[in-house]
Amino acid sequence: SQQGEEDPQALSIQEGENATMNCSYKTSINNLQWYRQNSGRGLVHLILIRSNEREKHSGRLRVTLDTSKKSSSLLITASRAADTASYFCATGHAGNMLTFGGGTRLMVKP
Amino acid sequence: NAGVTQTPKFRVLKTGQSMTLLCAQDMNHEYMYWYRQDPGMGLRLIHYSVGEGTTAKGEVPDGYNVSRLKKQNFLLGLESAAPSQTSVYFCASSYRDREQGTGELFFGEGSRLTVL
Numbered sequence: 683s684q685q686g687e688e689d690p691q692a693l694s695i696q697e698g699e700n701a702t703m704n705c706s707y708k709t710s711i712n713n714l715q716w717y718r719q720n721s722g723r724g725l726v727h728l729i730l731i732r733s734n735e736r737e738k739h740s741g742r743l744r745v746t747l748d749t750s751k752k753s754s755s756l757l758i759t760a761s762r763a764a765d766t767a768s769y770f771c772a773t774g775h776a777g778n779m780l781t782f783g784g785g786t787r788l789m790v791k792p
Numbered sequence: 793n794a795g796v797t798q799t800p801k802f803r804v805l806k807t808g809q810s811m812t813l814l815c816a817q818d819m820n821h822e823y824m825y826w827y828r829q830d831p832g833m834g835l836r837l838i839h840y841s842v843g844e845g846t847t848a849k850g851e852v853p854d855g856y857n858v859s860r861l862k863k864q865n866f867l868l869g870l871e872s873a874a875p876s877q878t879s880v881y882f883c884a885s886s887y888r889d890r891e892q893g894t895g896e897l898f899f900g901e902g903s904r905l906t907v908l
Contacts, residue, residue: 713889715896724796724882724899725835770834774894779850780825780886784834 686714686771686783694789701758703786705771706751713774714747714754718767719785725770728756763792794818798883798900805873805907813868813903815883823886823894824866825850826858828879829902835882841866842888873907880904 689704705714713732717725731738731747731754738745744757758765768785775781796817805811815824822843827835827850837850841860855877857869866885870877881903889895 712894717897722902724901725884725897726899727896730896772897779837779840780894780897781837781851782827782835784832 686773686781688769688771688783688786690786691784692787692789694791695761697761697763697790697792699761699790701761701765701788701790703756703769703771703788705754705756705783707754707771707773708752709775711749711773711775714745715772715774715780716743716745716754716756717770717772717782719770720767728769758788761788761790763790765790796883796885796898796900798881798903800903801901802904803906805870805905807874807907809873810869810871811873811905812870813881813883813905815866815868815885815900817864817866817883817885817898819885819887819898820863821885821898822863822888824860825884825886825897826856826866826868827882827884828852829882830879838868838881870905873905875907878905878907 686707715730716728719725742759747754770785772780772782825840826838839858841847844863883900884897886897887895
């Protein structure tokens with residue numbers, strides 16, 4: 683079974699709006715990572731947040747982590763049509779495994 | 793600047809045939825992984841390796857074998873292909889995060905396998 687579950691499964695917004703995706707997980711983690719996948723391509727790493735961190739920024743991306751609620755969120759500000767992709771959260775556990783969720787499909791309309 | 797390279801990119805097999813997917817990385821990473829991606833299922837870990845000569849099972853290892861004879865290569869084998877193994881296969885590699893275990897993964901572009 684998958685550790686992380688993204689919500690929503692699909693999201694459609696207008697260019698310039700913000701996009702928020704959530705990830706929930708079940709067991710304790712070492713870190714949580716977010717990845718992006720364009721259609722037909724491999725996944726690309728966006729950001730890693732450690733279990734002892736609460737918030738992290740990278741350009742237009744903001745990730746939060748709440749270990750008490752076992753949840754994380756990815757915020758993309760001022761979205762662009764080029765942000766259209768699937769976004770996955772992945773949880774890092776002891777034993778060197780990284781477990782992925784089912785992803786959120788984001789469509790940004792120009 | 794190749795990163796992670798997978799071959800072949802596409803393959804069609806008949807049920808019962810065997811094949812090997814090759815993954816090569818040029819970043820001197822210790823860890824390598826094989827995932828499969830099916831519609832609506834996200835990525836599921838098949839096997840992984842934390843170093844040359846070592847392999848371990850992931851979430852869905854049945855029907856697959858792997859080998860890591862050289863640090864830069866990680867091979868995924870299907871001994872007797874089944875239609876349920878129709879999927880897109882992704883290889884990834886990562887450095888070892890000293891504090892947290894698994895660091896950022898670098899992915900290949902995928903290998904699309906169809907088993908008839």
